[in-house]
Amino acid sequence: MSTGVVREADELGVDPEERPDLILVVDDDQDIASFVEFNLKMQGYEVIRAEHGQEALQLMEDRRPDLAVVDWMMPGMDGVELTRKLRAEPLTSALPVIMLTAKSMTVDKVVGLAAGVDDYLVKPFDTTELIARVQSTLRRNKEFREVSPLTGLPGNARVRREIADRMKAGGEYSVGYIDIDRFKSVNDVYGFDRGDEFIGALARSLHKAVTTVGPPSIFLGHIGGDDFVFICAPDQVLPLTKRTVTDFEQAADQLYDPSDAERGYIEVPDRRGNKNRAALVTLSIGVAQATVDGRKFTDPRVVIAVASEMKKVAKSQPGSYVAIDRRRSEAEPEE
Known part of the structure; x- marks a missing residue:
């Protein structure tokens, strides 16, 4: 790594x-x-x-x-x-x-x-x-x-403690790292207030998904800007992310100006005054997993780093995408 x-x-x-x-x-x-x-x-x-x-x-x-x-x-x-x-x-x-x-x-x-x-x-x-x-x-x-004033969700320090607690418990868990693709283009075209509305929409979509997926309890954190973290059981990852993506993309469409939403892109001016097309926002989600037969972690920093690494993989794919790390250990990547 x-x-x-x-x-x-x-x-x-x-x-x-x-x-x-x-x-x-x-x-x-x-x-x-x-x-x-x-x-x-x-x-x-x-x-x-x-x-x-x-x-x-x-x-x-x-x-x-x-x-x-x-x-x-x-x-x-x-x-x-x-x-x-x-x-x-x-x-x-x-x-x-x-x-x-x-x-x-x-x-x-x-x-x-x-x-x-x-x-x-x-x-x-x-x-x-x-x-x-x-x-x-x-x-x-x-x-x-530790609480984001925009979303009311716990921040960095609380996220670290939650991961450490899961490690001590010794069970299976997954840590997901989410951010909004092309979020900067929203801020550039519509301003920061509209950008905050997109962040709030993602927080609400995550809350709705958690309610739908049900127990065991799922932890949500907001670590700044458009970056969010979830901690859940491995078998909750796909139901949680699928519902989040579906709900957020529908909500985001309503936050664009109607003409932009209809044509499917916004025009972002560059420094020379030229307008470049930017597709509508999607989500990139990277997931690190600790399982009985798979990878083990001993440091919250490594878990966050793996989730961040997988988020970069997700960003290389078109549309909203979930990239899950399936390596068996920190030293032995899965073939």
Whole structure:
């Protein structure tokens, strides 16, 4: 297998080792900061500290924390102003913030929430509450990051975990990688909003197909753009993909301008103003399979790489096409 395919798997966000979450504690009260740091480290978190808002901003130029625990009352830049600055910067706009405060008045909480605070810890607080708030805030943030806002489907990290879980279970499974052929031509002619409608149509077609195929449960993921992943039992692959292709192609026809749909192609202008014909969209689907008598996998990256490799095979064929890897092992291709 080419190393280029494995590189593509890395670009999907595959990370061989999960590092502990990094938490930034910002508080000018050293006793409280030490208390928070000690208890977070006892739970396995990595912790960095800053005494005031400006120092926190400087730290974040070199480190990228997963969460910030910030005191409200600090000299110079207080916690609310720091939160506003974090929300205004693209690299830190999604950073979850827990505010430490002696203020329990509703109006004060409204001010913090308006600035972008995710949760509160009202002093005095105990270790149990601190850990519970940190864990729940991190979990919500990760779940939000892992879900595509366009389709509502899980993203890269969740896909990797699902494949790893199937590996540990030791049973048979298939991983399919889907994308829309000539999707760029849709964006070029109709714009990104129309392109999003095609992506949404594919997500709905996959959902309908899953409902039709029935148990065992089928996992769907959206890893970005027009790329989707499904994980299912090997005998579900053909019923699932056949229904998806049929439903999507019908839905896609309705998304083209009527004149384009009727003649069966769109005209895509090039840089010189010439118009080139692009056929209507179809689907390319590559499938990697782990079966009792067939291929075995030990790394989610390899599974994704094989599915991606087979998707390239599918793209070399006319129309919507499903290419299934039937090699018996990673070392012994089937003749």
